Amino acid sequence: MSVLIIDDNPEVRLSAVYLLEDHGYSVLEAGTPECAKQLLSVKPIQLILLDMNFSRDTTSGEEGLAFLRWLSIHYPDRAVICLTGWSSVNLAVEAMQLGACDFIEKPWQNESLLASIVDQFKLMSKQKDNASKRESEPHTDAPYQWQSQCMKALEQQLQKVASTNATILLTGPSGVGKSHIAQSVHQLSARRTGPWVSVNMGSLSSGLFESEMFGHVKGAFTDAKSAREGRFAMARQGTLFLDEIGTLDISLQAKLLRVLESGEYEQVGSSVTEQTDIRLICASNIDFDRAIEDGEFRTDLFYRINTFSFAVPRFYDRRDDILPFAQYMLAVHAQRYGLPVKLLAECAKTKLRHYTWPGNVREVSHVMERALLLSEQPAIKATDCQLRLVDPQLEHTVNEAKTLADIEKSHIVFILNQCDGHIGDAAQRLGLTKSSLYRRIEKYGLKDHG
DSSP states (O other): OOEEEOSSSSHHHHHHHHHHHHOEEEEESSSSSSHHHHHHHSSSOEEEEEEOOOOOOOOSSSHHHHHHHHHHHTTTEEEEHHHHHHHHHHHHHHHTTTTTTTTEEESSOOHHHHHHHHHHHHHHHHEEEEEEEEHSOOOOOOOOOOOOOOHHHHEEEEEEHTTTTTOEEEEOOOTTOOOHHHHHHHHSSSTTTOOEEEEEEEGGTTTHHHHHHHHHHSSSTOOOOOEEEEEHTTTTTTEEEEETGGGHHHHHHHHHHHHHHSSEEOOOTTEEEEOEEEEEEEEEOHHHHHHHTTSSSSSHHHHHSSSSSEOOGGGOOOOGHHHHHHHHHHHHHHHHHHHHOOOOOOHHHHHHHHOOOOOOHHHHHHHHHHHHHHHSOOOOGGSSOOSSHHHHHHHHHHHHHHSSSHHHHHHHHHEEEEEEETTHHHHHHOOOOOOHHHHHHHHOOOOOOO
């Protein structure tokens, strides 16, 4: 079992090496993300411990996030546990959205770090054991039917424009399911029998943009040993989905605008003008008004891509979907791994209802997958739903509470959910005797939580 520790502090790396080697792990070290990239190309590394800050600064986590973006493209199957001495909910959310499995503060507690590593290797082992079942299991394409009124209203609006050829812009936070919504629009359109081509604009560098989008002919540049078809050609008579379009560099936006305005482009190295035949759908999580004001996004390109604009609400605003969608994802992952479907226990339902899901739909899928694979019981318990991030709902409740009684009640509910309703464990964590906790449960009418 191989682990790579990426940290610019030699003492931190040495501490990790001693700890992990004592527990039977094979450990490699890298002082920078660039060194780690080289090791990944030659070594069979399974798990990465990633420090979030290096030479640029000590608090933002941007270097760690940049490495996660690179890893998601080149090695998407590698498990990552993020480490930082400067933690924040926003940084943790962004790291999780980029594929991180866990987020641990430095200096770490050895038991917590080892427990997280054991969990990740257990998950990887189950995924490997069920790989053959995944291939043989029949697959269902039945999509989830949204229960919340806001999503039903959005679906009705999208159905009205899906049959047209109009350009659509989907906005909303990361992880709310914009790509899945875009695919459903494609399936409802007259182009449903044509190709669906998706491009993550954030992963395109300025040097590769034209070749990736428009294609190139053989010999167009040094490494062009064969011709390449661009994404506009691949999507001919179908739908081209430009995800994270808000991250496209300003210098490249003019090149994209020219094609969208004229419907014409040339492959790199060719003088032959090609015609586009695509339905365009774009998505982004940025504030376009601010980006345009700051000079980071062209006004003319924005008007070109937002013929119809739809805001996708964050998952916590779809309250009627929280439990049904969580159960749906359990069924999806059960089929994927060839496992029996498990139901949610009441303690798990309570925990899921009170969590604010900062990672949105993507986080629900991740949490339910972990719960299914790690649970040893017939039903999913609250402790199986490892909500690793600081719970913003608890913070909000505490900040908005008007009395000490409100704060105490909210905290007791939170701890009871964390302990699956076990009075002894909850009392210990609250620093109370069992009888004191029972009195408070009676006082606040929390019998259903005990």
